[in-house]
């Protein structure tokens with residue numbers, strides 16, 4: 652079976668793919684100090700607890716944090732006896748083109764989202780990923796990644812407000828009942844929630860205008876469900892878009908290898 656690892660700046664998600672569906676998914680915080688042995692203790696404990704008997708023989712990794720890749724490679728080699736496929740490395744081929752400025756390092760998560768979005772919905776897409784950063788990935792008619800937008804993440808904005816202003820508390824993001832807040836927390840939640848609704852609407856409208864064609868907007872990432880609440884920002888919401896993309900890229904490389 653295939654172990655898919657999606658490492659973001661905040662969380663790392665592990666999913667086991669049996670060739671047809673994901674049989675288990677677990678999330679841990681991203682820490683570059685974590686060793687191969689620590690990953691295994693954590694993963695095997697959860698597998699035993701849930702009585703998941705998976706014979707993992709292949710591993711694919713996408714990581715926005717370059718430093719964690721070393722230990723994940725050792726983890727894969729030591730415990731599953733395999734060399735992982737790492738998105739963004741030359742040996743990992745992509746089924747789509749990447750058309751950006753020469754020398755630019757595109758976040759692997761954005762490439763994986765592009766592949767997944769194109770595989771599910773075809774071309775002319777905007778994939779909005781609400782992770783540590785809020786990213787917009789623009790997918791061309793032929794599936795190519797052609798750039799996008801990087802905005803500060805939702806929680807990052809709230810955290811920055813709290814850290815920079817002595818009188819502003821730490822608050823969790825939520826959809827406020829009204830736009831006009833009547834206390835500090837409600838004002839901050841409104842600023843971030845409605846600010847992001849405006850940001851997403853505005854950026855998507857400008858992308859569509861710049862490209863002069865209709866495009867589907869797909870949302871994913873930890874905080875995407877929050878923005879799904881009734882504001883018609885997106886055409887589709889995908890809970891596990893990045894994981895789906897990892898399985899597509901893995902399959903593509905396997906077929907290339909055997910042909």
Ligand SMILES: Nc1ncnc2c1ncn2[C@@H]1O[C@H](COP(=O)(O)OP(=O)(O)O)[C@@H](O)[C@H]1O
Pocket residue numbers: 658659660661662663781782783784806807872873874
């Ligand atoms: N279900 C959730 N509810 C609220 N916040 C969440 C949830 N899942 C993730 N988050 C928060 O959303 C942000 C992005 O999470 P995630 O998508 O895992 O980021 P990344 O992929 O960059 O690691 C983080 O600040 C995380 O704490």
Ligand SMILES: CC(C)(COP(=O)(O)O)[C@@H](O)C(=O)NCCC(=O)O
Pocket residue numbers: 658659660661715756757758759760761781782783784785786801
């Ligand atoms: C923009 C990102 C920080 C988003 O990371 P995430 O929110 O998923 O942790 C990541 O995709 C990245 O480091 N990108 C490199 C620059 C680029 O994509 O152009």
Ligand SMILES: [K+]
Pocket residue numbers: 760780781782783784785786872
């Ligand atoms: K992101």
